[in-house]
Amino acid sequence: MGGVQHRIIHIEAAAPPKPALGEPCNGCGICCLAEPCPVGVLVSRRRHGACKALQWSAALKQYRCGMLEAPLAQLGMARFPSGRPRRLLERGLRAWCRRMIAAGIGCDAEIEPAGPEHPGKP
Numbered sequence: 872m873g874g875v876q877h878r879i880i881h882i883e884a885a886a887p888p889k890p891a892l893g894e895p896c897n898g899c900g901i902c903c904l905a906e907p908c909p910v911g912v913l914v915s916r917r918r919h920g921a922c923k924a925l926q927w928s929a930a931l932k933q934y935r936c937g938m939l940e941a942p943l944a945q946l947g948m949a950r951f952p953s954g955r956p957r958r959l960l961e962r963g964l965r966a967w968c969r970r971m972i973a974a975g976i977g978c979d980a981e982i983e984p985a986g987p988e989h990p991g992k993p
Contacts, residue, residue: 880904880921882984885932889984893977898933900925902980910938910971914945938968 882904887897902908903925907915911922914937924937924945937945942964943957951957973979 877985878905883927883932883934885929886927887933889980889982890978892979892981896974896978898928898931898935900927900934901982901984902978903934903936905980905982908972910968914938936968936972936974938972939965939974942968 880901882900887899889899889901890897903911903922905921906919907917907922907924911924912918915923917923926935926937926940928935941949942961943949943951946964951960969975
């Protein structure tokens with residue numbers, strides 16, 4: 872029985888609307904607010920609900936992945952010594968995360984928002 876599931880997720884009012892499948896990501900955050908990706912499962916230590924690594928950028932008016940913005944802080948390693956080892960570790964973590972979440976590939980969230988700002992949606 873593949874019925875339609877309804878969930879409530881809380882989205883910033885200024886967030887951009889969800890792009891169509893395959894369109895470039897615009898930082899709407901719907902995918903990460905609905906459930907964490909495989910990287911988010913590791914960082915959030917949960918399989919359901921919003922990803923703890925998701926960050927709202929008021930300046931950009933979009934959601935950003937904390938693992939791409941500040942991976943060591945997301946992993947509780949903000950005090951890792953500065954210098955070349957830190958830069959290499961952060962660069963490696965960002966590259967791994969970009970690949971794991973398919974950053975830059977396009978929207979793959981099959982979830983469709985519904986609500987007052989999406990009147991034509993169920």
